[in-house]
Amino acid sequence: MADFVRPAVRAAVWHWREAIFGGAVAALGLWWVLTFYSPVQWLGWIIVALGAALALGGWQRARFRRDGAGPGVVQVTERRLTYFGPLTGGGIDMEDVTALELEPAALPAPHWVLSGQGGQRLEIPVNAKGADALFDLFAALPGIETEAMLSTLSHTPKQRVTIWTRPQARLS
Numbered sequence: 001m002a003d004f005v006r007p008a009v010r011a012a013v014w015h016w017r018e019a020i021f022g023g024a025v026a027a028l029g030l031w032w033v034l035t036f037y038s039p040v041q042w043l044g045w046i047i048v049a050l051g052a053a054l055a056l057g058g059w060q061r062a063r064f065r066r067d068g069a070g071p072g073v074v075q076v077t078e079r080r081l082t083y084f085g086p087l088t089g090g091g092i093d094m095e096d097v098t099a100l101e102l103e104p105a106a107l108p109a110p111h112w113v114l115s116g117q118g119g120q121r122l123e124i125p126v127n128a129k130g131a132d133a134l135f136d137l138f139a140a141l142p143g144i145e146t147e148a149m150l151s152t153l154s155h156t157p158k159q160r161v162t163i164w165t166r167p168q169a170r171l172s
Contacts, residue, residue, distance in 0.1 A: 015065060018058025026051025063150045064135045070109050070127030074134060081114070081137060083124045092122050094137055100144075100164040102126075104156045113160070126153065143167055 013020065029047030032040055072085035082091040092114055099115040103123070111123045112134065124131060139146050144164045152161050 016058065016062045018061050019055050020058070022051050022053070022055030022058050024051070025054055060146060060150060061132070061135055063154060065132045066109075066127035068127060068129045068131065070125040070129070070131070072125060072128040074124060074128050074130035076130075076133045076137060079137070079140075081122070081134070083122055083128065085125075085128070088123060090120070090122050092116050092120060094140070096120075097141070098166045099162060100138065100141065101160055101162050102152055102157070103160045104158065105160070110153075110156060138164075141166075 026048050029044045029049075029051055032044030032047065034044075036044065071087075072083055072089065075082045075084070079094040080091060081094060083089050093116075096116045096118070097114050098117055099113075101113040101115070102110060103113050104110045106123065106125070109125045109127045111125050112131075114122045114124070116122070124134070138144060138149060141164050149163050152163060
């Protein structure tokens with residue numbers, strides 16, 4: 001059956017898979033709301049809300065995801081980020097990250113630059129294999145504005161942009 005679908009269409013559907021699934025769940029819930037009566041209707045509204053949340057999350061992931069054809073491989077194990085690159089690499093615990101930046105001038109593609117507490121730096125191409133796993137790590141950073149990150153990524157700036165910095169601990 002895969003032969004009947006063009007590779008470009010198959011790639012687009014796979015790229016937007018979470019958003020499509022969320023939309024289908026919301027459509028199922030809406031069908032229940034419009035077709036059935038009281039108990040199932042309420043369940044339909046819950047399913048519509050769940051589907052809308054899944055579609056929103058899938059839409060954000062699709063905007064973050066790149067082709068994965070860039071240099072190197074990203075691996076995430078229990079909030080430990082490791083990058084295996086052809087020339088550089090390294091690892092960093094997400095609890096040690098103090099800043100996240102986007103360096104658009106890096107070649108062959110823009111790079112995420114993560115700075116750590118001990119002065120360590122990890123540079124990861126946005127299109128490295130497995131880099132789509134970074135979305136969950138970045139979204140879990142305290143106080144990050146996910147929409148601002150996605151907007152910066154889609155409108156590649158001319159100079160390095162700081163996406164997030166760790167909030168400073170305050171003594172009261």
